[in-house]
Each structure stands twice: as C-alpha cells, then as structure tokens.
Amino acid sequence: MGKNDFLTPKAIANRIKAKGLQKLRWYCQMCQKQCRDENGFKCHCLSESHQRQMQVFGLNPNRVIGGYSEEFERTFLDHMRRSHRFSRVAATVVYNEYISDRHHIHMNSTEWATLTEFVKYLGRTSKCKVEETPKGWFITYIDQDSETIFKDRLKNKRMQSDLAEEERQECVIAKQIERAVALLPSTSDSIEEIWNTPQYEDTQLQQTKSLEKIMFSIQPASAASSKPIVAGDKSGIPISNNANLGFGEDPEFEGKAKKAKSASGNACNAATSGKSALDELMKEEEITKERMNRKDYWLCEGIVVKVMSKTLIDKGYYKQKGVVRKVIDKYVGEIEILENKHVLRIDQEELETVIPQIGGVVKIVNGAYRGSSARLLSVETERFCAKVQIEKGIYDGRVLQAVDYEDICKFLP
CATH class of the missing domain: 1.10.287 (Helix Hairpins)
Structure with missing residues (x-):
C-alpha cells in the first residue's frame, strides 16, 4: 500500500479536514481551491495552473468579478427566500448559514469587500428591507415574485x-x-x-214619517221566552224588533x-x-x-397586541406589546414592538388582544360588527366581556352588550 493511498490514515485525515470550512483568505475562487494555511496558499499562487487562471482573469477582470457578484447575490437571496421569507433576521445569521455550504461563492471574489457593504446594496436596490440596530444589521426579504x-x-x-x-x-x-x-x-x-267608515257607523233608530199607531202584543213571560216579540202596524204585517234597530238578518252585513x-x-x-x-x-x-x-382570522392593521410566544422568551419579546403594521396572508402579522421598535413576524395563534382603559378606542376585530371602531364603556371581568359603543359608520351610537375580549382590541388611530 502506498504512502498516500486512499485508505491510509493520512489520506483519511486529509479528507476529514477537507469537509470542514477553512479560512476565507486562503481560498482561491478562480481555481476553486481551499488551502489549509498561509504556506499552502502561497505555494498555490506560484503554481502554473493558478498563473494560467490569472491570465484569463487579466483579460476581462470586470466581467469575471461581475459574474461572481451576480451569482453570489442570487444564491444569497435564494437562501433568504427559502429560509427567512417572512422573517426579520440578522444579516450575520443569514451569512453564516449561507457559507455553511463548502462550495459557495466567496465574498472576496465579488465587488463587495464586507458584509455591511452588501447589506447596504440590498437596501438601495429595494431587494431587502434593511435596518441598523445596536445589535447589528437586520434584513427582511421583500418578495418580488x-x-x-x-x-x-x-x-x-x-x-x-x-x-x-x-x-x-x-x-x-x-x-x-x-x-x-x-x-x-x-x-x-x-x-x-x-x-x-260609513258602513260601520252605529245605526240610529229612525222615526217613521207617518204618525200611524203601532200596536204591540204583550204575552206572558213564559211565552215571551219561547217566542220573539213581534210588532205590527195597521196592515197587520209583523215587524221584528231587530228590524227597528236596523240589524236585519242580512248575511252580507x-x-x-x-x-x-x-x-x-x-x-x-x-x-x-x-x-x-x-x-x-x-x-x-x-x-x-x-x-x-365571524372568521377564523382577526388580525388588522393598527391594533395593539401582546406577544405570547414562549419561543421568544430568551430574546425578551415574551408578553411584550406591539402594533400590527402589516397583515400577511390574513394569519401572520408584522408586529412592531413598542419598547424597542423591533419588527417581528408572528402568527396570530401566538398573539392575544389588548383591552385598553375605560373610555379608550377599540377595534372590533371579529363578529357581527367586524372592522368598526368603538369606545370602551365598561368591563365585566367575571364574564370576560365588555360593553362598547360604536363610533362612525351607519351604526354610529349603537351600544353592544357582552362583547368577548377576543372580539375587541386596543386601536391606535
């Protein structure tokens, strides 16, 4: 077995070392060769293969650097879109994730000397939203698909x-x-x-024009109960007592x-x-x-919410209040923390509504009057509900009783 054969301990050790990342200053992008130390990099620069590559580079250096810069930018943004599409993240975190691939395009072969220059370039070209904080540069991917x-x-x-x-x-x-x-x-x-109406007016007893005598036949009480009382005139024609009152036996009437x-x-x-x-x-x-x-989503811009994500305890955002600046796909909110002005993207399941003081302005975020602005009148802590009065719109002045805490939220107009 030879000295540097494939299964010798030295060859195995060399392959193990080659798997890991080495120092960037000892990497040659033109030859795509990583050297382990300064001496190895110096020997590589003096080699014939490297000299030929440098002659090719000398013919059109701007084209070569421009090509590497475009490829570095494209792969960097592709990683941002895949891993941190809706997140605000530190630029150093994204860069460390990007260079974990051993065959990535190195920054020393591009037109940007430092990561800060590259981040500023992304902000100028509106490819990312860039923010400078005491903790470093933070970037947010802008989806332009x-x-x-x-x-x-x-x-x-x-x-x-x-x-x-x-x-x-x-x-x-x-x-x-x-x-x-x-x-x-x-x-x-x-x-x-x-x-x-005339047809339903009380019918008066009309007096007959003729002064003829009217004869009444009086019968005993026993007979009167069985037979109706009948009146007659000289002609002997019997007249019912109901007819005198104008209520004849007329079925139409x-x-x-x-x-x-x-x-x-x-x-x-x-x-x-x-x-x-x-x-x-x-x-x-x-x-x-x-x-x-009544929907399964309730986030809207301008409301104040509380962050209840326990995964953010270590970063100090747990139970912090923030304002919803943007709603993404109905369920994800871009929250600006009121204390330090940091911007987070959090799902609505990890947020909860905030109830202001009595007399404060609230936004009805769910239910029958969704989207209306109202004034908080009172709070029932035992039933977890509140009494509000709608302001503005066609329901201006309407008072709503027993509105759940989840359906209203503090609003910053």
Whole structure:
C-alpha cells in the first residue's frame, strides 16, 4: 500500500479536514481551491495552473468579478427566500448559514469587500428591507415574485368585493328597519279609518214619517221566552224588533261586520306587538351579520397586541406589546414592538388582544360588527366581556352588550 493511498490514515485525515470550512483568505475562487494555511496558499499562487487562471482573469477582470457578484447575490437571496421569507433576521445569521455550504461563492471574489457593504446594496436596490440596530444589521426579504404579486392582487380584489357586498347588505337591512318603523304609526291610523267608515257607523233608530199607531202584543213571560216579540202596524204585517234597530238578518252585513272585527283585531295586535316585531328584525340582522363576519382570522392593521410566544422568551419579546403594521396572508402579522421598535413576524395563534382603559378606542376585530371602531364603556371581568359603543359608520351610537375580549382590541388611530 502506498504512502498516500486512499485508505491510509493520512489520506483519511486529509479528507476529514477537507469537509470542514477553512479560512476565507486562503481560498482561491478562480481555481476553486481551499488551502489549509498561509504556506499552502502561497505555494498555490506560484503554481502554473493558478498563473494560467490569472491570465484569463487579466483579460476581462470586470466581467469575471461581475459574474461572481451576480451569482453570489442570487444564491444569497435564494437562501433568504427559502429560509427567512417572512422573517426579520440578522444579516450575520443569514451569512453564516449561507457559507455553511463548502462550495459557495466567496465574498472576496465579488465587488463587495464586507458584509455591511452588501447589506447596504440590498437596501438601495429595494431587494431587502434593511435596518441598523445596536445589535447589528437586520434584513427582511421583500418578495418580488410575479406569482406572489398576482396572488396579492387577487386577494385584495376579493377583499374589496367582500367589503362592498357587506356594505350593500347593511344598507338593505337598514332600509328594511326604516320601513318597519315607518309602518308602526300607519297601523294605528288604520284602526280609526276602519271605525269611521260609513258602513260601520252605529245605526240610529229612525222615526217613521207617518204618525200611524203601532200596536204591540204583550204575552206572558213564559211565552215571551219561547217566542220573539213581534210588532205590527195597521196592515197587520209583523215587524221584528231587530228590524227597528236596523240589524236585519242580512248575511252580507254579518260578513262585513266579522271582517271589520278581524281587521281591527289585527291592527291592535300589530300596534301592540310592533316593538317586538322590530326587535325580531334586529335580532335576525344580528344573526345574519354574525354568520357573515365571524372568521377564523382577526388580525388588522393598527391594533395593539401582546406577544405570547414562549419561543421568544430568551430574546425578551415574551408578553411584550406591539402594533400590527402589516397583515400577511390574513394569519401572520408584522408586529412592531413598542419598547424597542423591533419588527417581528408572528402568527396570530401566538398573539392575544389588548383591552385598553375605560373610555379608550377599540377595534372590533371579529363578529357581527367586524372592522368598526368603538369606545370602551365598561368591563365585566367575571364574564370576560365588555360593553362598547360604536363610533362612525351607519351604526354610529349603537351600544353592544357582552362583547368577548377576543372580539375587541386596543386601536391606535
């Protein structure tokens, strides 16, 4: 077995060392060779193969450096898109993850001498959102994928159509309530009109023009109970006592009288139950709005939330309050911490709503009146609910009782 054969201990040790990362200053990008120490790098620079590569580089150095710079930028942003697409992360963390691949493009072969220059370049070209903090440079990837932009446009268009549909239905419901309220006084007026019609006026006993004598036959009490009292004139024609009062045995008249009684009864019932009918209509409206506006997502811009992610305890963000600056895909919020102005991207399941002091402004984030601004009137700590009054909009001034804590949140207008 030879001295440097494949299975000799020295060859195995060399391969183990070659797997790990070496110092960047001893790497030759033109030859793609990593040297272990300064002496090895010096010997490589004096080699014939390296000299030929340097002659190629001397023919067009700008093209070579530009090609390496473009490839380094592309691979760096690809890693950002895969690993930290929706996160705000330190630039050094991303760079250390990127160079963990032994065959990456090294920064000493690009036009940027340091990582800070490269980060500033990403900020100038609007490829990343760059922030300088006492802890170093932080970057956030800006998604410029055409498919993503198209999906965002479709989502915004769909949200606008949903809002327009909700506003249209709210206007229709408001008009129905106005019509119901306008019908209440008309029902009471209909009662007076029914009783003032000529056909239902009390029929007066009319005096006959002729002064003829009217004869009455008086019968005993036993007979009177079995036979009706009958009156007659000179002609001997019997006249019923009901006819003198104007109420003959006319079936048409009896039918009209029954209709009048039923109409008056319905009008009275409508007048007495008008308020309950309005309440029923409002309840139906509440149920319809609750079914339409109750969603499984509640984040919206401008509200103050509390971070409840236990994975962020070590970084000091646990139970910190922040403002939602941007909502991503309905369920992820870009939170700006109020204490140190750091920006985090957190899922809504790791956030909870914040209740302000009495009299503060809140945003209704879920339920029938989702999206409305309101004023906090009182809080019931035992039932975990609050009493609010809506401000602005078509429901201005409406007071909502027993609104759950999860449905309202402190709002910074």
